[in-house]
Amino acid sequence: MKIMKKLNLIYLFAGLLFLVSSCEDDLNTVPLDDDASTAEDFFSQDNAYKSLLAGVYGNLSLTSAGGAFGSNIGGLDPGTSQYGRALMNLQTFTTDEAIWSYENDPGIAELQRTTWTPANVIIRGAFGRIMGSVAFANEFLRQSTEAKLNSRDISGEELQEMPTFRAEARLLRALSYYHMLDLFGKAHFITEEDPVGVFRNEEIVGVDLFNYIESELLEIIPDLKDARTNEYARADKAVAWMILAKLYLNAEVYIGEDRYADALEYSQNIIDAGYSLTPNYQDVFRGDNDVNGAQNEVIFPVPADGEFSQSFGPTTVMTNGAVGSIEQNGANLGVTEGGWGGAIRLSPQFVSLFQGAEFTNDARNGIISEDRPINITDVSNRDQGYILEKFTDLNTSDDPVDDNLTFSSVDFPMFRLADVYLMYAEAHLRGGGGSLTQATEYINLIRTRAHNGSTTWNISESDLTLDFIIDERARELYWESHRRQDLRRFGLFTGASYVWTLKGNSLSGIPIADYRGLFPIPSESLSANPNLTQNPGY
Template identity: 30%
Template sequence: MRHIISKSVVAGLLVIGMTSCANDLNISSIDPQTSTSYEDMELLAKVYGTLGMTGQKGPAGSGDISSDEGESGFYRTTFNLETLPTDECNWAWQTDPDIPQITGIRWNANSGRTQWAYQRLGFNVLLCNFYLQNTLDKAEQADYKYYRAEVRFLRALYYWYFLDLWHKAPFKDENNSMNDLPVEKVGKDLYDWLDTELTAIESEMAPMGQFNSTSDFGRADAGAAYMLHARLALNAKVYTDGAVTAYDKAISYCDKIIAGPYALSSTAKVHPTNGLTYSGYAQLFMADNDRNADAMKEIIFPIRQDGIKTQGYSCASYLVCSTRIAGMPYAATKNCWSCNYARPNLIEKFFPNDDVPMYTDDKDGSKLKAYKIEHNIVNDEGKPREFKEDELIVADKELGGSTTEILLAANDDRALFYAGAGGGARKLRTDKLNNFLDGISIVKWQNICVDGGTNSDAEFSDTDIPLFRLAEAYMTRAEAKWRSGDATGINDVNVLRARANATPLTQLTEQDLIDEWCREFYMEGRRRSDLIRFDMFTGKKYNWAWKGGVADGQAVDGHFKYYPIPMDDINNNKNMTQNAGY
């Protein structure tokens, strides 16, 4: 078989020791940089593996693309572009390359983080095309009909990200030779291709929900294709510059999904060791969400993660580690990066009056010192020492700001934040960005097993990423109905609010909708896309803290609606043109 060659991306095809997305894909792998022969099942494993891994070895070494491997994974690169510029979180490490530009919506055509995402998506498309080219002779075999349709779905997923982030893509499919330069497919043309491609593969994929099980969890079936198609249809007006609206189509696909084999994770469970109660919502983002039957029933398509076999810094470990600081309770990782924290606008979605419970102290920390002395949390010299975790948990009950207290005050199971004393006193608002304690901590992503099981590794996370889940079908149908003038959309929103034990809405306004998207899906890598659909990302319709690089937020120019095409691709591919404004 042919060896994959790319001028801009050099990588091995297969992942060493990867965790299978399904039992029948749990195969050994080879590196075609040293061996040019391989089995197509190994290549299929690599195609799936690139969703959650970054190279041959993991967590670093022999990366797929020539950049910082920890930064180059599919989920981390796309998450950052969809989340870091928005009202959800800030990145404390403002000295990192391109971070001030990304977090302040001030990037330019030389943005390195834009290029990392562009390269990763391009590499993953290349693998999909290569697989499809080299299994054409098996296309009529029963299993390969599924395999090939799954790979076509993954390719459509990557092209959707191109459309959403850049409004265009360097396009090739399996009918192109390796030497053909990609052609530019823009806006409506790319939307139409995706619409046609997803329609074509839906009947070729395994029936909806067939892989929603322990043995096959992680493979894409028709439910995943339906959800991607519904997402595409909801955004049709944006993607086609107003030429197409497809709300009826979005509703139709959501109807199929909601009537299908899935169910919202709604049953609260008590952890057998720490005694905490975790809501059905919280369990979706915990380390055993791949064996928790309730969580699995909601997760339509996950990115599989394992703390031993898929070690890396670009997927679940990124979400867990980046939102912790040493000293926080229930961290469940020894690697606390202390970088991603909540912007005040995210907290306002749950506490519009700024009455979020928080631990506060004087500048010299006298309140905490007095507490420690009173409770004999001192060293041999009688001076205050660092908390042990059990001591901190007790202190948070008195000093304030525990996650349990915040959840009760919010009256919403989705308010998964921490503002206690662990790691230091936090702020709700700040006049600077470079300190993790400048905002409240987000603890939505957990490396804890609700069943009390032990994590695979003390540093890397076992938590699967729910890339598509049933709640999106409810929110998509609600918005599509609202935009079509159908007042019953509020019922779908209230289904999710009921699951969260939140008060039902009595009316559904534009602000209610965009806020509910945030409450349900914050830190899941989609906020920018939602804000653009509501015409709130650029311009002055909605400002948030540090939008445009200033503390109170300011309008930014409309060209920031899409990212710039990396200059390397402009220079190396005569078919690609730069987006307006760059």
């Protein structure tokens, strides 16, 4: 393990130990012990508030302070409720990007066959973990009011940092509400002003949720650190800009409003902040991506560490799952030779995005096809369908990052610069302003990097179309939890315009109803909270 990797892990675990979630719902967070002395003991420690804030961040990486096999949200399995894995399950495995072989795993068959119901356990895990993040942020804000700080005699550097700490907690809450808007279209609305255990008699839906996220982010930006000046894996102004740019790019889907000019503006803010593409594409997805140069491209990483912060998160899944049943290529991925025995295969529709001479030497093309048929006629037959290597738990010199061959040390790049270049280009094409020449140049930076510095496969301005963008986004960003959102924005996720293997529970793919653009509110969440209502169609 590299010294001081990621957030200080001591802070992270201490913060998670203080923050626990009720076993009855997804919105309560209470101190570890009802005895008030527990809180006072905690806050008497040096850097207690930094530790507590790290606990809020920790909810993005971990499922409990007790390790990968525990969950601090009652009733949720740690394998289905890790934050990044929840995004991966709902944004990736519901699309053409990946097929999970083990359909006996609870909930996964319904997701990849697009037949989910409100009883789906994976959807329940996503809902609970995301709303749990809201609860953790709320508790930090409750504990850091002016009155609380005065009563605890907080002073010096810790007090000076408090506006930034509170802004970061509000950003993490806004991030979670953004994910709720994207996945569910609504959320139960609760802030630090609400007493623990008391529900407001309202949910927040559509335009109101959109406006709340937007206003929160705009309000906290002045208190956030400038882009690229905060500690690794802590949020800054660029992360707020990124959430806003995503919100605006998808505004027509979310609220029926054209906000492409705003999407382009905030994308440009990020581009102007000094980020740069990592010269080697594959370094972005290696076990040392916090120090190998990828940190100049990644705007917001979610830390992973196979030795000290284990979880069944997305990079653990994508390294172990990418080992083929035939290939036994675990050594290429920094995991055991057999990995998870061919857990992930590709749909032929995704494979087609990399077909053609221009992709033969494309660094993004990690597809392995030898000795395999492209089509999957039996999901349980792990020898069918191509496989792919992207995330690898090796460092830049191909040495293991740590001795753990199961849990990944690859930090998950939730937001990165290449996505911003693609967002700028798309916002321009959709009428958001900017320059076609500039948009093309940004895309060609991505293409040149993909071809190891060669400009042979760069595009011209006439090549830059929306059809090109949706395909290029898949080639650049696959397995990074963007695909469902992208397909939905392009009108391809539901309906008949685009079908893929298993869509509609058909090997050849059939249309699905438009209501499946949003996921259902889980049955358990409806039962626990009578103020929530179900999405149409479910």
